[in-house]
Amino acid sequence: xxxxxxxxxxxxxxxxxxxxxxxxxxxxxxxxxxxxxxxxxxxxxxxxxxxxxxxxxxxxxxxxxxxxxxxxxxxxxxxxxxxxxxxxxxxxxxxxxxxxxxxxxxxxxxxxxxxxxxxxxxxxxxxxxxxxxxxxxxxxxxxxxxxxxxxxxxxxxxxxxxxxxxxxxxxxxxxxxxxxxxxxxxxxxxxxxxxxxxxxxxxxxxxxxxxxxxxxxxxxxxxxxxxxxxxxxxxxxxxxxxxxxxxxxxxxxxxxxxxxxxxxxxxxxxxxxxxxxxxxxxxxxxxxxxxxxxxxxxxxxxxxxxxxxxxxxxxxxxxxxxxxxxxxxxxxxxxxxx
Numbered sequence: 001x002x003x004x005x006x007x008x009x010x011x012x013x014x015x016x017x018x019x020x021x022x023x024x025x026x027x028x029x030x031x032x033x034x035x036x037x038x039x040x041x042x043x044x045x046x047x048x049x050x051x052x053x054x055x056x057x058x059x060x061x062x063x064x065x066x067x068x069x070x071x072x073x074x075x076x077x078x079x080x081x082x083x084x085x086x087x088x089x090x091x092x093x094x095x096x097x098x099x100x101x102x103x104x105x106x107x108x109x110x111x112x113x114x115x116x117x118x119x120x121x122x123x124x125x126x127x128x129x130x131x132x133x134x135x136x137x138x139x140x141x142x143x144x145x146x147x148x149x150x151x152x153x154x155x156x157x158x159x160x161x162x163x164x165x166x167x168x169x170x171x172x173x174x175x176x177x178x179x180x181x182x183x184x185x186x187x188x189x190x191x192x193x194x195x196x197x198x199x200x201x202x203x204x205x206x207x208x209x210x211x212x213x214x215x216x217x218x219x220x221x222x223x224x225x226x227x228x229x230x231x232x233x234x235x236x237x238x239x240x241x242x243x244x245x246x247x248x249x250x251x252x253x254x255x256x257x258x259x260x261x262x263x264x265x266x267x268x269x270x271x272x273x274x275x276x277x278x279x280x281x282x283x284x285x286x287x288x289x290x291x292x293x294x295x296x297x298x299x300x301x302x303x304x305x306x307x308x309x310x311x312x313x314x315x316x317x318x319x320x321x322x323x324x325x326x327x328x329x330x331x332x333x334x335x336x337x338x
Contacts, residue, residue: 046158048332050097052127053108053115060115069094069153070146074133075119075126076172079145081307086152087316088306091329092170095160096125098332099167156316158332161324163194168327173296175207175304176200177278179250181323182298186248187266187277195299196325197249203308207295210275213287222271225259228286235283242281252278252298266297300324 048065063071072093073086081089100108100117107123108115119127134142161168169192171184184195216228227241235241239260246254256268269277275295282289294302301323309319317329 048098048101050101051114051116053112053118053120054127054129055118055120055123060112065094065097066153066157068097068127070149071119071127071129072097072125073149073152074146075121075128077303079137079141079148081303082310083148083152084310084314084316084319085303085307086149087156088301088310088319089172089303090149090153090156091159091161091316091320092172092301093125094156094158095167095170098160099169100124102167159329160332161320161327162330163324163327167330168194168324170324171195171297171300172303172323173294173298173300174302175203175205175276175294175296176250176298176302177208177276177292177294178202179252179278179293179298181300181302182248182250182252184299186252186254187297187299194324194327198322198325200302200305201308201312203302203304205295205304207275207304208293210292212274212290212292213284214272214290215287217286219258219272219288223258223261223263225261227259230259232283236281244281250278250298 049062050065050068052061052063052068053059054061069090073089076093077086077089079086097117105117105124108118111118118124128136130146133146137145161170176182178200180199181195181197183191183197185191186197219225220227227235230238230240237243241259243257244253244255245257245262248254253265256263256265265277265279268274269279272290274290274292276292277297278294279290279292282291301320306319306323309322310316314322320329321327
């Protein structure tokens, strides 16, 4: 074979090897582009609005999404909390609102078919108007606190939490009492992968331990029981009295048996107007002494815990990733409906 032909073949082989190496080096990036998709929800955050049912005025108000989030953060979290905690709350509030736009709440539609969300915290998220902020904080507090909250919302603009490709339903509560958050199925019916138990940082708050006395007479009226007739020696752990059942990992009981009648702790908490579902019971004369720890259902982000994490230097995205397992931040972007 002539030397010139050998050289030509050698060049062809070298070119082939070069292009093959280029393809192999580019393959991971190409696969990433093909399979990762973008990290945007196809809703335009700049034009997105929400129809809020104001349960105070009984009217539906149309608000820009970011404007609505400011009112939620002001209502749901103390403005004195660190900025990074307020930013975490802003993302959670925005995510919750977007989820309600994607999956309508039938309770809200029953109240007003034009509404997307209610300002009643017993139904959705709490929300207050600028006027209400002024009443709560006074003139100076209004300026300082509102500007701080607006900053938290602006610095997280259009950001929501997703699990996989879905916007999450970000449950949150005021305080777990320092005992850690709950698995969703230990409080509600379903196991949700991002609402898992996590140990909470130790934090001091006004909900740490709240003690109240409730008469057995009132309990009998609320639950149609006859605890008053049970002897003191049979008040606990007997069919005549009270039996606490099925403890969760954080010490909450899932069920309460009152005079043979089984109810969930959520129902017990609701009817008794207790601040938390984490409680202890003790008999004191004709009264039940109830000591509650924390405030809320205990699922998802602990707001006081978020504040403590922020004080230790954690950023808002780190706080959210801690309380919502396996989630990522995504941006609302212009495009077709999500």
